[in-house]
């Protein structure tokens with residue numbers, strides 16, 4: 419085991435698993451002083467049974483097992499077995515290399531959260547089902563910062579009935595070339611900075627209760643309405659920032675009665691077509707378009723008379739005279755040339 423202080427690693431795992439509330443942090447400080455006693459008394463297996471690869475910490479919810487530097491599924495098995503009799507709620511596997519997680523590994527476990535941190539995991543399971551035994555328990559699945567690509571077969575999660583959150587960040591996936599299984603429990607799906615360029619035309623259509631979709635920082639150049647459930651009754655947030663979008667289909671936001679926030683910052687939009695953007699302008703609470711090279715020419719005239727979302731970020735980058743002007747400040751005066759010369763080419767600049 420390396421000499422990195424336990425407290426440092428624990429902090430990292432906590433922040434990555436989202437356990438950073440004040441409550442947890444104060445509990446965490448308490449644990450640092452009492453860790454030896456607490457970890458052996460309540461939810462955790464003895465240190466000897468899991469050392470040197472793993473550590474276990476007790477939290478209000480139960481035990482959290484953190485294992486590091488695991489190089490094969492077989493090395494993982496005795497560690498998981500040692501923790502079976504205890505009331506464990508979370509497992510984090512760090513800095514490890516695994517071809518897959520044996521599907522039956524968790525048959526006698528109770529984990530609600532499983533995470534992979536800086537871990538190469540080629541596939542979720544060697545059979546057609548992943549994390550068997552946790553179907554009515556597993557709520558969160560996270561993977562962050564793998565150095566290698568992963569080819570996960572999402573259908574292996576099809577029997578999971580409690581899964582609320584899947585959050586993948588910085589794991590090379592390249593494509594989402596299959597439909598996600600229709601997980602009714604799933605509320606948050608995040609696949610960010612995963613080099614996703616290809617998305618199956620019905621990828622997320624079965625996730626009928628999805629509330630939040632994060633696809634930040636990928637290579638997505640095209641979205642279609644069919645990728646999302648229809649209707650998407652619960653969908654409130656879509657984050658497609660940092661992709662390669664320059665247009666959206668005109669029905670993109672149809673059948674999304676609860677949509678509140680859309681982040682399209684840092685894409686390649688140069689204009690906002692009325693047929694795609696009128697609905698979001700009129701209905702969203704927040705629309706982010708920072709970092710797009712928006713050309714404020716006559717094509718954007720429709721925006722002047724249109725309601726803007728409460729939180730709205732978008733600036734002109736061209737023509738030069740309008741550079742930096744917020745789109746909320748476009749006026750008939752600013753675009754007056756559009757009225758006087760209807761036949762002007764669309765790319766007209768203010769200098770003409």
Ligand SMILES: *[C@@H]1O[C@H](CO)[C@@H](O)[C@H](O)[C@H]1NC(C)=O
Nearest residue numbers: 419420421486487488489493
């Ligand atoms: C990781 O495990 C291997 C054996 O599997 C060992 O040789 C190596 O020293 C370990 N590295 C760390 C940082 O613990």
Ligand SMILES: *[C@@H]1O[C@H](CO)[C@@H](O)[C@H](O)[C@H]1NC(C)=O
Nearest residue numbers: 634659660681682683684706
């Ligand atoms: C929108 O996306 C950008 C880039 O990913 C990010 O910096 C910004 O915080 C996001 N805005 C909101 C309100 O989420």
Ligand SMILES: *[C@@H]1O[C@H](CO)[C@@H](O)[C@H](O)[C@H]1NC(C)=O
Nearest residue numbers: 732733741742743744745747
């Ligand atoms: C965008 O426009 C707003 C409002 O006009 C302004 O406050 C902000 O500084 C502009 N941002 C840039 C990057 O020009």
Ligand SMILES: *[C@@H]1O[C@H](CO)[C@@H](O)[C@H](O)[C@H]1NC(C)=O
Nearest residue numbers: 762763764765766767768770
């Ligand atoms: C505008 O477009 C026309 C034809 O599409 C082209 O000939 C002209 O050079 C363009 N002007 C500018 C300033 O880009």
